[in-house]
Amino acid sequence: MSEPERSVLEKRKEVLDKLRGLGSRIYDQLERGVFPFIEMPVRSTENIYYDHVLRQFVLGDKRVKRSSRNIRHLKPFAQLVWAALFSYELTSQRKTSTLRDVYYSAQAYEMTFKDQQESNNIITDLETVLGYSREDFSIFPEERSAVFGDLTIRYTVPGYEGKTLNLTSHPDGVMIGPALTSAEFEETSADKVIAIEKGGLFTRFIEENVHKKFNAILVLTAGQAPRATRYFIRRLNRELKLPVYIFTDGDPWGMHIAMVIISGSANAAHLRDLTTPDAVWSGVWATDIVEYKLPTDPLDDIDMKRLYELQKDPRYQEDPLWQREIKTFMKIKRKAEQEAFSRYGLTYIVDEYLPAKLEETGQKGKTK
Amino acid sequence: MAQATFEEISAADFFYRNRDIAGFTNPTRAIFAAIRELVENSLDAAESIKVPPDIYVRLSFEGEASEETQIYRLRVKDNGTGIPPQHIPLAFGQVLYGSKYKLKQQRGTFGLGGKMAILYGQITTHQPALIISSTGGTRIYEYKIMIDIQKNRPVILDRRITLNKDGWRGTIIEFTLEGDYLRAMPKILEYFKQTAMVNPYANLTFVDPKGRLYIFKRATATMPDPPTETLPHPYGVDVELLQRLIQITTHGNMLDFLKNHFHRVGNVTAKRFLEFSGISPSKNPKKLSHDEIVRLVQMLRKFKDFLPPDAGCLSPLGEELLRTGILKELKPEFLAVHQRKPATYSGHPFIVEVAIAYGGEISQKNGFVIYRFANRIPLLYDEASDVSVKVIESMNWRRYKVAPDMPIAIVVHICSTKVPYKTVGKEFIADRPEVRREIANGLREVARQLQRFLSRREHADRDKKRLGVFSKYLPRIAEFSTKLAEKDKIPDIERLLRNVRRYGVE
Incomplete structure (x- = not known):
């Protein structure tokens, strides 16, 4: 397949x-x-x-x-x-x-x-x-990102050539290292990829069976996604034709983690095959902070400065969503972490927020 | 008025009371000054007959004088002209003896230093001085003398005549004096070293009280042309000198007086000057009143048409000898010497010689090592006040690629019939614009040569370093690319390295 x-x-x-x-x-x-x-x-x-x-x-x-x-x-x-x-x-x-x-x-x-x-x-x-x-x-690079979900891979690294592994086999996820990066994809039942910024939420999603409930491969970026991870996400999108949804913290830095997965970084301008242009940022948006009345922290000077930079960045001109969210951040001057949803109970994010956002951004993803 | 004072006390008495001005300030300075004065007299004595000087100086310990001072015996022997026997007592026993009515470049200024040393010795130790001298004839004369300070007369205690079997010529002076050698030692040794530098044709030997022997050997037998005696130039005359000239003149009218006692004054100039100053050419100079003498000096200075002084009376060291001397004492890696053309200040001709030396035995301190000389005498005190130092400090050395931490020595030698000392102590040169300009121009010339040397060396260094870098990395590039291309034979990079060696590449 x-x-x-x-x-x-x-x-x-x-x-x-x-x-x-x-x-x-x-x-x-x-x-x-x-x-x-x-x-x-x-x-x-x-x-x-x-x-x-x-x-x-x-x-x-x-x-x-x-x-x-x-x-x-x-x-x-x-x-x-x-x-x-x-x-x-x-x-x-x-x-x-x-x-x-x-x-x-x-x-x-x-x-x-x-x-x-x-x-x-x-x-x-x-x-x-x-x-x-x-x-x-x-x-x-030093490995820190991981993947979990129903995907069977076949190793090509010496000593493991031909061996296969299902990426649900370890409940902490499987590290995206050289062996996984060079592995061939065998088969999957998933129909989407969900990339998550933080390890805590990645674990919560596994515990709550998000991969089953939403038929998804979960990828932990652990902050800014390493290039091997960006390349891995691209392969999931290109080779397996899976749409990619990215969930980050609701602040300029989280927003940019999503952007680098989608459009890459200036530092890697000399390279190709590290971007996933069709991936979408599903949250946490500034408008989500307002809509879900999330507990917040104020944006500090450095956050604001970053927003002004991003506002002018050509990558953020591609989709009106970005400019809208930047403006909202500037207006509310607040930010929220993914964990903020816990104020509505530990499973709220999985039960309510995630399906709503997948629905919302999935529509958008298809119209693209 | 100083003149009045001179009439009341003898010259010896005057200097006894004012010995500071001759450099005998304290036991440390005194022992330095005594050696210096006698060595300089000896150098002059040998040079005046064009003989390369051989000077032997011995300082020996005689006993304690007080807690801080000791008594030393100083003996200085030279191979100079020697002194005719009839002049010996006066030459060493009377202060201000000697004719100075004619001018030439000499080390001493007043003909005073040697006598001051003996006088100081007598004052501090109450011992007579021994003078042994021969002009190379059949006899050697020995005098034991003391100075009668009040009368400014020599007192001969003993006199001996021996046969000069070996045809010796020269003078030996020996006397005792109080001093502090330990404190004076650094300056004395520096004095010998620097004297050797500007007198490279002299042999200097010094035995110190500890019995240590210091020898400064001559590096050449070539000597500079001796200075010729010259008459004073009208611009440089003062009342005192004019009075002395009037005293000794044998000419009975102003025209002849001017023509015969002044430098570059002939019949035409003398007449025009007398007309200018309204003095009758037939007036007897001996009849001039004090006021007229004062006015005459003023008119001499005002008259614009005197010819500039001729530098024939000067005896600069010359670039070759200066080079020899510096190479001998500093052994520098690089040396540039330069002699300026003669110039004048206030009617006194002078010549500036400069040198700049790099590396070798020159110590690396923050700032330059500066050697100052006047009429081949090292100047060791009051460096900061000297005009040379001011010139050196005002120069933009960075322009010449010179950094303050480089081992650089600068030599400035000024020779003149009247060195513009700022003080009687003869330790530093006054800041006269004419002198300053000559020093500055001379230093610029040698600094440019140093700059060329430093640039060349920098280039050579850079080329060497460059070759080092290429020799290190090109073989690596060859090795790695051979492995990477999976070839067996490493390409020959000798040709590229030869290119680097030859052209320096980019």
Whole structure:
């Protein structure tokens, strides 16, 4: 039943080819006796544009040449080639690593990075050069997000190849790590995905059998969704054709967690396949705070400043919903957490709020 | 009035009462001043006959004088001209003895220093001074003398004549004095070092009371041309000098007097000046009243048509010798020396020589090491008040890529028939605009050369560092890309490194 955009194995082969290609290009340049160089798009803000078709930020045409002829570029250049080799070895041996690992591994090659930030930047450079996100070449963030629901996956990681797992098999959910990210989807009975910002609510939903009652796959983003999770949500939406509903806290930060799942971030403008443009933010809206008379806290200065920023953000121009909610937040100057519904009893959110919102935003989702 | 005072007490008495002005302020300064005065006399004595000076100085401990001061015996021996026997008692036993009616560049100003040292020794220890001298003839003369302070006369206690079998020429002076060597030691050693720097043709030996031997060897036998004697320039004349000239003149009229006693005054200039000042050319100078003398000095200064003084009477060290001296004492990594063209202030010709040295034995402190010299004498006190220091401080050194923490020494040497000292102590040069300008221009010249050196070195450093970076990372790039491309043979990067070495690339 699954129709992957392209299979996990194919993608890995592409990435390995790209990395090897990078090595060959540099090798050939050296063979010809020229200082090797690499070209890549500029990542600074003046070269980041919002693409209304892709509904995400993309990089413009400006390109930068990194040449080993330039003494200032020489060290980063060597670091980049090292990072490419490191990723190549990881990916071809089907191992994974983290950004922190990269920082320390470099020292084994006497390619020390000044600090974590320097090594992170080199990895982002490599993403830009290759056009793949680092998860694709086996460098993962610390895992913290999870998934729960009736979805059977088949592992591709060494030692587990071919093994299957149903994601209801562990009541705390299954961590969205490298193994799950690289797994193929087998089958599911779910007809929607519900992404939840906070662990407490995710657990409540499992306890209250939301996955059964609403026929849903539950995803815990644990705050801002890691890129592996965003990629995973995208796959659920694209490969399994499941609509995605996002529930966050009712404040500018929660709203933006939903937005990044939908339209991605400026930091990832050099990458594709991390967005789910058809996903919808189902709550908690500012208008919900009013309508459900939720207990609130006042918006502080930082919250207000964030709202003004978001108001001008092109991602928030796409759907009138965003501007309406931003204005309402500004008007009521209050915010509410997902847990605020508990004032009406622990199950109120599942019994009343969730069906109402799914109904409301689902309509909208279909008309889109 | 000072003049009146001079009539009432003898010159020796005057200096006895005012020994501060000659630098004998306290036991520390006194021992320094005594050594300095005698060494300078010795240098002059050798230079006047174009012999590279060989000077031996020994200071030995004689006993305690008080809790803080000791008695020392000072012996200074030179290979200079020597003193004719008939002049010995007066030369060392009478203050202000000597003819100073002609001018030339000399280390001492009053012909006073050596005698002051002996006088100070006599005052503090009541011992006679021993003078041994020969002009290189068949005899050596030894005198034991004391100074009768009230009468300003030498008292000869003993006199001996020995045969000069080895043809020795020179002078030995030995006497005892009170002092504080321990406190004076740093300045004395600094004095020898700096003297060696501006007298690179001299051998200086110093044995201190602890028996430590300090030797400053000459680095060259070349000596600067000795100064020629010159007449005073009319712009530089004061009442005192004019009175002395009138006393000794043999000319009976003003025209001849002016023509024969002043620098760059000929028949035409003398006549025009007399016309300008309304003085009769036939007037006998000895008949001038005190008021007329005062007026004459004023007119000499007002008259605009005197020719500027000629610098032939000056004996600068010269760039080559200054270079030799500094290289010898500081062993710098870089050195630039520059001699300015002669200039004048108030009728006195002067020449400024400057040098800037970097690295070597120059200590790295916050700020420059400044060496000041006047007529080849190191100036060691009152640095902050000196015009050179003011010029150095007012310069924008950053323009020359110079940072305050660099090991830099600056040498300023001014030579003149009359060094514009600010005080009688002869320790620092007054801030005269003419002098200031010459020092500033000279320093700018050597600073530019230093800047070129620093830039070149910075470039060389940068190139070396650059090559280091390329040598470190290019092989890595080659290694990693070879593995990444799954090739076996690592590409040859020697060609690229050669490019870096040759062209420096970007």
